[in-house]
Amino acid sequence: MKELKIGILGFGTVGAGVVEGIRKNEELISQRTSIRPYVAKIADIDIESDRGIAIGEGILTTDALSVIDDPDIDVIVELVGGVTIAKNFVLRALRNGKPVVTANKALLAECGEEIYQAARDSKAGIYYEAAVGGGIPVLRSQRAGLIGNHIESIYGILNGTCNYILTRMENEGLPFDEILVDAQKLGYAETPPDLDIDGIDTAHKAVILASMAYGAPIPMKACPVKGIRGLSNQEIVNADELGYRIKLLAIIKDNDGEVELSVEPALIPKNHMIASVSDSFNAVFVRGDLVDDTMYYGRGAGRLPTGSAVIGDIMEAAADKFNGAGVPVSVTMMLQKDALAYCPSEKIVKRYYLRLSLFDQPGSMAKLMDIMGRNNISIASIVQNERFKGGYAPVVILTHNIKEADYTSAIKEIGELDISGADPVSIRIEDFE
Amino acid sequence: MKELKIGILGFGTVGAGVVEGIRKNEELISQRTSIRPYVAKIADIDIESDRGIAIGEGILTTDALSVIDDPDIDVIVELVGGVTIAKNFVLRALRNGKPVVTANKALLAECGEEIYQAARDSKAGIYYEAAVGGGIPVLRSQRAGLIGNHIESIYGILNGTCNYILTRMENEGLPFDEILVDAQKLGYAETPPDLDIDGIDTAHKAVILASMAYGAPIPMKACPVKGIRGLSNQEIVNADELGYRIKLLAIIKDNDGEVELSVEPALIPKNHMIASVSDSFNAVFVRGDLVDDTMYYGRGAGRLPTGSAVIGDIMEAAADKFNGAGVPVSVTMMLQKDALAYCPSEKIVKRYYLRLSLFDQPGSMAKLMDIMGRNNISIASIVQNERFKGGYAPVVILTHNIKEADYTSAIKEIGELDISGADPVSIRIEDFE
Numbered sequence: 069m070k071e072l073k074i075g076i077l078g079f080g081t082v083g084a085g086v087v088e089g090i091r092k093n094e095e096l097i098s099q100r101t102s103i104r105p106y107v108a109k110i111a112d113i114d115i116e117s118d119r120g121i122a123i124g125e126g127i128l129t130t131d132a133l134s135v136i137d138d139p140d141i142d143v144i145v146e147l148v149g150g151v152t153i154a155k156n157f158v159l160r161a162l163r164n165g166k167p168v169v170t171a172n173k174a175l176l177a178e179c180g181e182e183i184y185q186a187a188r189d190s191k192a193g194i195y196y197e198a199a200v201g202g203g204i205p206v207l208r209s210q211r212a213g214l215i216g217n218h219i220e221s222i223y224g225i226l227n228g229t230c231n232y233i234l235t236r237m238e239n240e241g242l243p244f245d246e247i248l249v250d251a252q253k254l255g256y257a258e259t260p261p262d263l264d265i266d267g268i269d270t271a272h273k274a275v276i277l278a279s280m281a282y283g284a285p286i287p288m289k290a291c292p293v294k295g296i297r298g299l300s301n302q303e304i305v306n307a308d309e310l311g312y313r314i315k316l317l318a319i320i321k322d323n324d325g326e327v328e329l330s331v332e333p334a335l336i337p338k339n340h341m342i343a344s345v346s347d348s349f350n351a352v353f354v355r356g357d358l359v360d361d362t363m364y365y366g367r368g369a370g371r372l373p374t375g376s377a378v379i380g381d382i383m384e385a386a387a388d389k390f391n392g393a394g395v396p397v398s399v400t401m402m403l404q405k406d407a408l409a410y411c412p413s414e415k416i417v418k419r420y421y422l423r424l425s426l427f428d429q430p431g432s433m434a435k436l437m438d439i440m441g442r443n444n445i446s447i448a449s450i451v452q453n454e455r456f457k458g459g460y461a462p463v464v465i466l467t468h469n470i471k472e473a474d475y476t477s478a479i480k481e482i483g484e485l486d487i488s489g490a491d492p493v494s495i496r497i498e499d500f501e
Numbered sequence: 502m503k504e505l506k507i508g509i510l511g512f513g514t515v516g517a518g519v520v521e522g523i524r525k526n527e528e529l530i531s532q533r534t535s536i537r538p539y540v541a542k543i544a545d546i547d548i549e550s551d552r553g554i555a556i557g558e559g560i561l562t563t564d565a566l567s568v569i570d571d572p573d574i575d576v577i578v579e580l581v582g583g584v585t586i587a588k589n590f591v592l593r594a595l596r597n598g599k600p601v602v603t604a605n606k607a608l609l610a611e612c613g614e615e616i617y618q619a620a621r622d623s624k625a626g627i628y629y630e631a632a633v634g635g636g637i638p639v640l641r642s643q644r645a646g647l648i649g650n651h652i653e654s655i656y657g658i659l660n661g662t663c664n665y666i667l668t669r670m671e672n673e674g675l676p677f678d679e680i681l682v683d684a685q686k687l688g689y690a691e692t693p694p695d696l697d698i699d700g701i702d703t704a705h706k707a708v709i710l711a712s713m714a715y716g717a718p719i720p721m722k723a724c725p726v727k728g729i730r731g732l733s734n735q736e737i738v739n740a741d742e743l744g745y746r747i748k749l750l751a752i753i754k755d756n757d758g759e760v761e762l763s764v765e766p767a768l769i770p771k772n773h774m775i776a777s778v779s780d781s782f783n784a785v786f787v788r789g790d791l792v793d794d795t796m797y798y799g800r801g802a803g804r805l806p807t808g809s810a811v812i813g814d815i816m817e818a819a820a821d822k823f824n825g826a827g828v829p830v831s832v833t834m835m836l837q838k839d840a841l842a843y844c845p846s847e848k849i850v851k852r853y854y855l856r857l858s859l860f861d862q863p864g865s866m867a868k869l870m871d872i873m874g875r876n877n878i879s880i881a882s883i884v885q886n887e888r889f890k891g892g893y894a895p896v897v898i899l900t901h902n903i904k905e906a907d908y909t910s911a912i913k914e915i916g917e918l919d920i921s922g923a924d925p926v927s928i929r930i931e932d933f934e
Contacts, residue, residue, distance in 0.1 A: 089791045090649070093651055097648060099837040197646060205645065205646025205795075208646045213636075213637075213638025213809075216809055216813060344774055358636070358812070359799060360805070362799035366794060367792065375649075380649060387826070387830075394824070400534065
């Protein structure tokens with residue numbers, strides 16, 4: 069039985085989960101893999117706080133470099149978070165020839181290219197399952213089980229905070245702001261909540277998924293991001309009546325050889341599998357040209373679920389290292405191509421949900437329909453209930469597939485004509501077709 | 502770039518899917534893995550039929566042994582099906598030091614121990630993702646991403662034919678027999694359909710999943726099997742009214758250190774993720790002690806989806822072989838323990854759905870309730886609609902968690918008293934708690 073000496077950088081929530089998980093299932097893991105995992109060193113600025121886990125003498129240190137540079141350590145686990153310091157640690161470990169396991173999505177989304185190249189050059193390898201979808205083995209599914217597939221599309225619910233808020237808005241009918249405050253109290257949302265609710269965290273994960281699917285690091289600026297801040301309950305109610313649910317979705321597609329990528333709230337049909345993903349759960353829907361539709365579901369965050377993914381990576385890194393396996397697929401898949409072509413948003417064809425406050429006066433609807441027609445916007449359904457408020461009637465339109473450029477032009481014309489009050493609300497509709 | 506020479510045994514549906522998949526994505530797979538897959542030999546009794554794929558000269562042969570014994574072949578893919586011949590082929594390939602990829606669930610369920618041991622002794626390795634859940638990378642998730650987890654429970658919808666029939670029974674209200682005939686016409690069910698509808702195919706897969714979870718080959722006789730043959734629409738309607746859906750479920754649990762295992766139709770709550778799995782799709786719900794609930798969803802059969810899983814395994818086998826990785830985890834995980842303890846069914850605590858035809862006469866219900874009470878059966882709900890037919894009233898009872906022995910004893914007493922016509926219908930209720 070080989071012994072694996074693990075060095076952990078960052079003893080926060082996930083770090084403690086990793087240590088607890090290894091301790092709990094050490095015997096089982098050893099039996100299964102013929103490698104015994106042993107947490108040899110843990111570095112953190114704070115080595116005083118009680119994490120509820122007994123740590124042996126000499127294991128905790130404030131000196132991360134002493135862990136990274138320790139020749140006895142086989143694998144480095146980076147759980148420091150943030151970009152600058154974490155990047156230095158990761159690069160240094162790789163240059164020392166040590167494989168690195170990380171849960172740091174921001175680091176990979178923002179500095180992935182440099183890190184994958186360092187991992188390739190050193191042959192040490194980097195493993196990052198926990199960076200996307202927490203405990204769900206979704207990257208591993210893509211790079212192993214689905215390795216023979218060209219990926220046609222990926223749809224992800226990747227942020228537990230947003231999904232928790234949307235689920236409660238739907239179930240309880242309470243406004244976004246109120247639920248956000250409650251979610252912060254309950255520990256489901258951070259303070260400030262911006263990274264989550266503005267979609268940045270989802271975009272970090274989307275970029276990693278898309279990079280793996282299409283074979284090159286994708287810069288964050290290639291991913292338009294819209295979060296759920298300010299989403300009105302009116303949209304959730306209207307969607308519900310029309311047979312849809314609103315989810316914050318990462319959308320990744322091969323659009324005729326160009327990568328289409330965005331993060332945005334979307335109306336999805338209630339009877340689609342991914343619409344059933346509620347509360348703080350995550351799910352990733354992957355369509356391959358051979359395998360067809362697949363979905364991976366589970367907890368996208370949390371001490372032990374994320375710890376589970378980190379432990380999976382640690383054991384894979386160990387096996388690769390002990391086998392002398394060389395550069396792992398988690399690295400080669402990210403560096404297949406020098407550059408990718410991106411689908412400009414004007415070219416993207418999609419469906420829209422549009423809510424307008426139409427003036428309650430003769431001819432408003434005719435003018436609206438005229439604008440739609442002239443801009444090639446084909447309408448799938450239109451609902452005008454007779455709930456006038458202050459001279460306005462709410463009108464909800466679902467379009468067929470149309471070009472973004474046509475839609476934008478129509479919205480502009482609507483704004484110029486005096487037929488509608490307040491700003492129109494536009495949300496993408498995704499039918500997964 | 503290394504070249505991988507693949508020998509395929511069996512050129513049926515899946516074999517053709519594998520060849521087509523490799524041909525389609527050869528370039529992509531080579532870029533991703535730095536290994537170029539090449540189908541060097543294909544053996545089948547029938548080398549005349551057109552599979553719609555052009556095969557180069559000298560690749561097709563009727564002589565399987567010439568493929569298995571060819572020193573140039575790196576990996577053998579067994580897609581012959583059945584047990585006897587397939588087993589000989591697999592063992593011979595392993596003894597030749599060649600890794601084997603197989604989709605043969607019957608073979609592994611019935612002769613797993615011998616095969617895993619041969620794979621261990623030869624260090625060649627056996628890979629069998631396609632045997633469970635078709636294209637869904639569920640075994641790989643268990644043995645890689647979730648390697649750090651003790652598996653608490655697994656629930657699987659593992660047979661597309663049964664799920665297709667149940668979905669149509671629910672949606673169309675047509676009887677089992679009628680839909681089965683139609684499913685056979687449409688190619689969704691085989692003729693004869695017994696392996697599928699009697700639950701044997703699901704049990705084969707359940708045994709493989711459970712063996713991997715708990716670390717030793719499990720004999721088929723340890724898995725009580727009940728299929729969906731003869732399931733009445735009445736049960737589906739009643740379940741629906743009570744908030745449930747009926748699925749053929751593989752149920753695997755760690756029951757206080759003993760393995761609980763069965764295949765049976767079960768009522769599952771409609772709002773549970775796995776209840777949304779419809780048509781011929783499969784899904785496996787895995788609960789680990791660290792990762793909590795996860796689910797894996799996709800196509801459980803079909804030429805290209807199963808081909809996708811086989812290709813994933815081929816590339817993993819190739820990487821392991823070229824790295825000299827030794828006995829893979831897919832083998833070591835199956836051989837951790839000499840024997841497992843099984844939970845005798847009398848000890849299993851579960852909920853039941855019971856439908857009775859109660860005589861429409863004073864005292865029937867009182868007698869029934871008396872029997873229930875004396876047998877420690879706690880009732881969660883009872884529905885007696887006033888739809889009398891020929892002097893009987895249908896009564897539907899949902900129990901709380903009770904012991905199987907108590908339930909059996911109550912059913913026996915009901916049969917002995919003159920209060921009920923026809924045989925009572927009993928179905929397990931699974932709440933995933």
